Amino acid sequence: MENNSKKVKYDGKPLEYDFDGIKELNNPIPPWLVYLWYISLIFSAMYFVYYHIYKLGDLQDAEYERQMAKAVTSVQKHHEESGQLNMVILAGDEDMADGEAIYKEKLCATCHGALGEGNAIGPNLTDNYWIHGTGDVASVFDVIKNGVPTKGMTPFKDQLSDEKILQVSSYILQKLQGTNPPNAKEPQGVLVE
């Protein structure tokens, strides 16, 4: 009855059975594949032991805490090196160009119009009526930085550095204020002389 079984010992010839003409050899598995298999098993076992038995590696919450702590240190270092920001209106061409780019890219234009004329969402920035603050650089800076979430003004403190907020504030005050763009929205807020 031996022919009932496929022979599994390999002598270089095809196994006795064939399936619809398909024959099978029984070559040994290539050693590199066997080693790859062992390596993947050892890696996996070590991975598990490292993180869950000896708890040597950070799991995701701890990893996050570490990442954030590192970020705080590096930002602090950067600030120490770069010094404090002086709250004055900028006027240089480069600052104006940067300010304009930010105004158009960071979506200021979406709500305040390309020329600062305002639209259904945001107020006119070219007249001298102000809803928040008195139109000085510090209050414009503050509105851009911290936003007025309930009125739809997004805080940009997470998106723009202080330098950049100052550039765009200066752009608004230098280049938009006092212009008379078409389709300007009616004044809102308090007139500041």
Added chain:
Amino acid sequence: MEHQYFSYDNKIVKYFAYATLFWGIVGFLVGLLAALQIVFPAFNLGLEYTSFGRVRPLHTNAAIFAFVGNAIFTGVYYSMQRLLKTRMFNDLLSWIHFWGWQLIIVAAAVTLLLGFSTSKEYAELEWPIDIAITLIWVVFGWNMIGTIVVRRVKHMYVAIWFYLATFITIAVLHVVNSFEFPVSMWKSYSVYAGVQDALVQWWYGHNAVAFFLTTPYLGLMYYFLPKVANRPIYSYRLSILHFWSLIFLYIWAGPHHLLYQSLPDWAQTMGVIFSIMLIAPSWGGMVNGLLTLRGVWDKVRDSAILKFMVVAVTGYGMSTLEGPLLSLKNVNAISHFTDWTIAHVHIGVLAWNGFLTFAMLYWLFPKLFNTKLYSQKLANTHFWLGTLGILFYAVPLYWAAITQSLMWKEFTPDGYLAYPNFLETVTQIIPMYHTRIIGGMLYFIGAILFVYNLLKTAASGEFKNNEETSAPPLEKAPSKRIFGEAVHSWLERKPVLFSIWALIAILIGGIVEIVPMYLIKSNIPTIESVKPYTPLELQGRDVYIAEGCVQCHSQMVRPFRSETERYGEYSKAGEFVYDHPFLWGSRRTGPDLARTGVVTGKMYKPDSWHFNHMLNPQGMNVQSIMPPYPWLFEKDVVIASTPAKIRVMQSLGVPYPDGFDRQSEADLMKQAGEIADGLVASGFQVEPQKQIIALIAYLQRLGTDISKSAPNPNLDIENPKHSGLPMPLPTDANALAAAKTIYDRSCIVCHGALGEGNAIGPNLTDGYWISGGSPKEIYGVIADGVILKGMQAWKGQLSEEQMVGLAGYILSLQGTNPPNAREPQGELVEN
């Protein structure tokens, strides 16, 4: 020995083959449409039925279940009859299987475009179709196992092992993942919620890849590759080892789709290590295939069929190495939510499944039609078009993925996101999307040549429905293992036992991973402040599901600095306990929305913004690639469906109060009215019952649960100090949330978003009060104001209930210690 005469059923093979050709073209075409939509929103055609959120699931389902599915059945029906030397068990079952499957595909296409979707990837179909799939799958299995039982060949060849494993595992996966509670004919809610739903879904999703795209195709490879090459299989023992290790290990790897997400760390680790362990077993299949071709490499140059096979098997090897690499957490941190995943699956499906299907059918048509292939030259052209198509598809997407991921993660030295505007990271990769379209087109043109070539071949030949043949009958063998018989050899002639062992092998991983997620509470820590959705939000969530928002927007903030800076606090497992189904998503074509309702958060947009944006996204951001959703402004929420939805949620364990279903419609209208009033006040034209209102309500709810503080002892209505109010202070989350809306509208300007106070108004979170700190006194200040100090009287503008609500909300802010709090003013009051 006397031969028995019988015939092979070729007609069923031909039908499945034609269905493969047809659905292949449909699937590729819909894919092309989706690729165009990503670059040109105009290709959404302005219709709800053809918007990307509905087209993409149609593409994936058509490619996987219609194209690959029919190809599997073609190959299985052809090869099984010949490997077992018998006709299929029952012709009627074969035909029920064929027509049933095609009907399911048609039903799937129609319902997906109509927006009937469960939102679970590759399992989007609603419950009636799920039941139909189950029945037809049983018919397929019955027919297959019946055929094995009446076989004339003692042992089952390795291809049959893979077919059996496919049948068993897909049955288990489909049934378990499709447990859903029907609300109506075309709407149901997954019985699983949040983390559990995510785990079950990706256990399914990953193994749909494993057992629908991989194991049946390995079976096809084991039959068609040695047939075409006319070479013996390289190693029988390798077949055994890689078969069992593959099916046992594959099932564990699902959690690698949820790395760094709100899944317990141990489950993520399972996903990582089992993926790594899968490399060698997967490669066992590639090695056995490629080494079988030893000695015929010279033929590969001339034979288009062999070329297709070599690229298919190589593509399989590449995907199965890439998959485990993507499962390493540090690689996944870069690749996940980007186009890398999309490129990865397309290497798998276009090369491995597509090319093997092409090879199989190029070989099969001349056989079935007793003729020669119409044109070898066209087949060669198809091969090069297809190969170039894959490269032009995948390479740009890898580039896009890495570019976008690095942009998401880049910080300026002063600690800001370098690309805070998500859209910038999208615009940057648009050129790569263009190239991807070219790749898809090349592949599609190749497929057209393929279909033409095969139809010409069919026309030139002669087809016989039944192929007459003969074989000796199967000798009866003892059931027990014979002395000297190898164990596996014995198992190969015991199909039932073989199937049971395969079932055990595939059950273990799923059980070990899924069961503890239910039984061990610490896996999903509870968050007190997380409350069920209001009826309107629930309806809005269903709009979100129907429109396929999840196709482009995740709701899962991972614990990375680059994500918490962009989106807000990272997501916690306990936030999703009422999410039937979960909506974490798998690709961020647009930004994450998990924190979009948090007013003080980074993602917040007012109602008016959402309103404008859904109507005309390009009006808000010129470069936006989001399609518009004008129909949400015309279609009404089916308000009458609300009570049934609430009742189903209650049955699933969502703690709505008893009888809440009866108030749910009124509750819905009230909330909708408030949102609509707000919009109308801002100058928009909208009615409260429109779908857009529900969707806005849902979006504004997202993430707000955990930004609210836990129930506050100050709100204890038993406290005698609380007397003197026109009604008790609010205690439930909905009332507090309503009060918060009023606070945000009216109080925030002077008291700060978190009650921290500012240059105008005092801090409301410390225990110090200028004009009294009892609930009654606070109520009095709100109602009558303190005109001399600038505090306005609100009684003309707010109802008593609203003012009591506000008092309650303000008390709930006590002790929250917000940042930038103003110094205390007035007297300390001990409540």
